[in-house]
Amino acid sequence: MRFTVLLCFAFISSFLLTSCNSAPSVEPGVSLGLAQFRKAQISDLEYDLTFRIPKEQSESIPASETIRFNLKSTANNLQLDFRESPENLKSLTVNGQPTDIQFQQEHLILPSDLLNEGLNEIGIEFTAGETSLNRNPEYLYTLFVPDRARTAFPLFDQPDLKATFDLTLKIPESWEAISNGPLETESTKDSIRVLDFAPSDLISSYLFSFVAGDFESLTRNVDGTEMTLLHRETDSEKVERNLDDIFTLHKASLEWLEEYTGIPYPFKKFSFALIPNFQYGGMEHVGAIQYRASSLFLDEDPSETQLLGRASLIAHETAHMWFGNLVTMEWFNDVWTKEVFANFMAAKIMNPNFPDINHDLNFLVRHHPSAYSVDRTEGANPIRQNLRNLNEAGQMYGSIIYNKAPIMMRQLELLIGEEALQEGLQEYLSDYSFGNATWPALIQILDEKTEYNLARWSEVWVNTSGRPHFSWKYIKEELPYSTLEYDVLIQEDPTEENRIWSQQTSIWILDKDSVAKSFTVVSDTLSEFATLNELKAPHKVFNANGEGYGLFPADLKTLDAWPHMKEVRKGSHLINLFENMLEQNRVAPPEYLNRLSEIIQTEENQLVLNLALGQLQTIYWDLLTDEEREEINEDLEEILWSEMLEQDESSKKKTFFNAFRNIALSDNQIQKVYDIWNEDLEINGLNLSESDYISMAGNLAVKMPDQAVDIIEAQTDRIENPDRQRRFEFIKPALSPDATVRDAFFESLKDEENRQTESWVLGAIGYLHHPLRTNQSAKYILPSLELLQEIQVTGDIFFPKRWLDVTLGNHSSDEAVTTVRNFLDERPNYNEQLRMKILQAADMMFRANKIKN
Ligand SMILES: [Zn+2]
Structure with a gap:
């Protein structure tokens, strides 16, 4: 009792006044106040849900649910969230009593006089809302992250009210379905298949999900783990080519995570659905992951980057089973914590599966350019942001949480050590199992394992936006009896707020006698790193190990040292050059593009090659004037075409071909692309899939407006897969001349x-x-x-x-x-x-x- 009073006192001093005595006002969405009020009131939450899904997409979905929970106090009405028309609500029963529907601002009101202290049971008949059901002619799938479950059915839609979901689906006889719980019983009557799923584990509402439709269902047991996969791919060779990898990558990820976390896979089942044209790479619904089909079913001759991308996507979604699903953020302002760990773990998981890959380089090219693309802008956001209402939670997502946060996490690991981080995470996962936690809670656990003041460190890295700017200086001090000479790396806050992003980074130099040296430094404000002036060391690569973060100095002449550079240094130098070009620091786009066109002719490493080709195409289209582009374009076309012909490896051949067809501008070169698309010209070793032909057709339609109509029509006739057919039909008018x-x-x-x-x-x-x-x-x-x-x-x-x-x-x-x-x-x-x-x-x-x- 005393505790409650004290708690209220603390709240009154903040803006959370509403949490204690009175219920929060009714407003659209799920406000932080409403969420905190309900969290304090509600426990032991269970949903029983039934959806009857008709075969026809145009017919509505009748549904019903029973919600059971314990309630602390009946002093106030309770709000269920439902962002749909009140017309969808057919009937409401509160503890056995039929009652009128009271609907206000996206909420169904449960009147306090019908509620019990202790157990309550609510019954609702309704028509499901369709905003987040992703209905297609032959299938549908729910995607409720971050607060979209409330668009489909009434519930308490907030991540810290975990519940069990007991689902029954009534679907057309020929359909398949998966959900969070394993299938318990099934029956068929009057061409309707009734699937009764066992109750889910204790999960957050954004993780509740089902997929149903005309899918192929495959179940495999991989070393004792049963996994089910749903897909709709019609190219059986493509399925065959990819299946083994998809299953084994999942198994490898599961094993690695069990080992690292010390916690066996915590949920009842494991399955995944490959969905055509899925919104993004994947979504980690407990035991029922969704993927974009094309991210897992790769075309023939996938590039190393595609293979890595697939492996890390699988590792990412699997890591979420622990990071996000077992322990979930309290509120979506901390959504980045689950994303950073999923990405961070994915990088660790992948390594043993790709022994030939330079993983430091891979981490660098996957994270730094994308993080910089936001952090360099006027609209940069910090990793951790404020969130007042869940209806704005979607805006928390972006490159900063997916790409900058893992860079920050790697620095944190360097600071406290791999072992301490693993120990801390194990503690965090076991302390908060099947519950919720915040970032400060984790920092508190980690803080005890280090001398360093992590809270202060986290304040700059996590709670503020932007990146430091680095420069270097040669210093010569004349002392009475000697001379001191050294170089220093200087870190500065571009916004002059004197922030310091404490970090490890390194500098590589090649001196005038072609002797290379590396210096690892912990950068605060000034860090000494060498005793070589400009004349003695003409070539420097900053952030040479790729661990640091910021705008590092770079100049084009250091590209002369390219043959002496190791892979990560090459990647880092290109990224530094690109960033300096955008800041207009001595790197001019035409000149840099010329250097890139030389690099791509000799570079062997595919990650470096992809980085260079990507930068080259961005400069070509976005940063050259029309005159500059015209001047360079014929030479560049020649280079890319002949490089394409010269490659022995099919995946490299395709990489060059894609770059070529993208930049091709002269009539005769566009004609070559046309001839390949039209199958009049065959390039030995260049394997093109249906998706490749479709995207070539799109590109050609734009570049050959006189023939666009014929190209589009011919391509329409050529597509065999129904999902790709529908997509192309949709896109066609955008291609029109x-x-x-x-x-x-x-x-x-x-x-x-x-x-x-x-x-x-x-x-x-x-x-x-x-x-x-x-x-x-x-x-x-x-x-x-x-x-x-x-x-x-x-x-x-x-x-x-x-x-x-x-x-x-x-x-x-x-x-x-x-x-x-x-x-x-x-x-x-x-x-x-x-x-x-x-x-x-x-x-x-x-x-x-x-x-x-
Ligand atoms: Zn994720």
């Missing part, structure tokens, strides 16, 4: 219905804004920005930022810049998170505009 057709297509995107399959929409918008069309597509920028707030409400977590990226990415005109600047200036009270997303996505546009002018 007729601007009025494209305008009408863009107009159609204003209707939510037409934005449902997000990966299709992004593909189509990419064509609308192709670099060759920016003069005609600049007019879509303003209406696209105007749609953003609605998209944030209707779209899935990554969609708003990706919508902005594909819309703004290729523009650099004054007109485009002015449109974006004015849009923000005219809306001083615009949603802060969305403002940041716009500034992040417009960064390349702003910089390209400056560089070109």
Whole structure:
């Protein structure tokens, strides 16, 4: 009792006033106040759910549920979350009493006078909301992260009210389905298949899920672990080629995680569904992971990067079973903790499976460029952000949590040591098993294992945005009897707030006699690293081990030392050069592009090669003026074409071919791509899949407007797979040479219905804004920005930022810049998170505009 009173006192001093005595007011979404109030009131939560899914996509889904929970006090009404029309609610029973539906601002109200202290049972008949059911003609899948379960059925939708979900699905006879719990019983009656799943483990609402539809179901036992896979791929060779790897990669990830965490796989079952055109790479629903099918079923001759990408995706989602699913963040402001550990563990898990890969290099190219792409912008966000209402949780996601946070975590591991980190994580996972935790709780555990003040360290790395700027200086001090000479690395806070990102990094130098040396430094403000002046050491690579983070100095002349550099140093140097080019620090795009075109002709390492080719294409389309591009384009086409022919390895051949067809601009070179697409020209060793032909057709339609109609029609006839067929049908108008057709297509995107399959929409918008069309597509920028707030409400977590990226990415005109600047200036009270997303996505546009002018 005393404890409660004290607690209330503490709360009154903060803004959480509502948590103690009175129920929070009714407002849309799930506010932090509502979540904290319910967490204090509700326990032992169980849902029994039944959905009857008709074969016809147009028919609605009748559903019912029973919710059981213990309640502390009946002083207040309780709010269930349901973001749908109240018409969907058919009946409500509270503890056996039928009662009228009271619906306010996305909430179904449970009246306090019908509630019990102790056990309560709520019965609801309703029509399921469809926003997050992803219905397709032959299948559907739920995707409820972060707060979308409430769009489908009434519940307490917050991550710290974990519950068991006992699901019954009634589906068409020929369909298959998976969910979080194992299948318990099944029966078929009147062409309806009734699947009764066992109750799920104790899970957060965003992790509840099912997939149902016309899927192929395969079950395998891999060394004692039973796994079920659902897929819809029609190319049986492709399935055969990939299956073994998919199962064994999952098994290897599970084994590694059990070993590292000291906790056996904590849930009742393990299965996954491969879904065509899934919104992003994957989603870690407990025991029922969803993947984008094309991320796991790879085409023939996958590149090393694709193989690595697949392995790390599988490791990432599997790691979530412990990091995120077993121990979950209390609130979505800490969603990054589950993502950082999933990525961080994925990197550790992959290593033994790819002994030939340089993993430090792989970590570098996967994390640094992407993290910098946000942290260098005016809209950079810290890793940990405030979140007032779960309806804004989608905005927490992005490169900072996926890419910067793992870099931070690696520095943390360097600081406290691998063993201490593992011990700390084991403690954290076992202390909070089947519960919830915060980042400060973990830092507290780790703090006890080190002398270092982790809370202070975390304050800069985690709670603030941006990156340090580095420079170096040669210092010569004349002392009375001697001379002191040394070089120092200087770390500075570009915003002059005197923050220090304590970190380990290294510097590699090649002196004038071609002798190489490395120096590892712990960088605070000034770190001594060598005693070599410019004349003695003309070549320096900063952050040579790839562990550091920031804007490091780099110059083009150090590329002369390329043959002496090891792989990570090459990667780091290219990344540093690219960042300096964007900051307009002595690296000019045309000159750098020339150097890159030399590098790609000799570089053997595929990760370095991909990095160089990626940078080259970005510079070519975004940072060169039209004249500069014309000047270089024929030589570059020649280089890429002949490199493509020369490669023995099929995957490298394809890498060069993809770059070639992307940059091809001269008539005769575009004709070559056309001939290959039309199968008039065959390149020995170049294996192209149906997806490759489809994307070639799209590219050709833009570059050969006179023949576009024929190309599109021929490609339509050639597609065999029904899912790819539907996608192409959707994208077609965006490829049209007729601007009025494209305008009408863009107009159609204003209707939510037409934005449902997000990966299709992004593909189509990419064509609308192709670099060759920016003069005609600049007019879509303003209406696209105007749609953003609605998209944030209707779209899935990554969609708003990706919508902005594909819309703004290729523009650099004054007109485009002015449109974006004015849009923000005219809306001083615009949603802060969305403002940041716009500034992040417009960064390349702003910089390209400056560089070109
Ligand atoms: Zn994840």
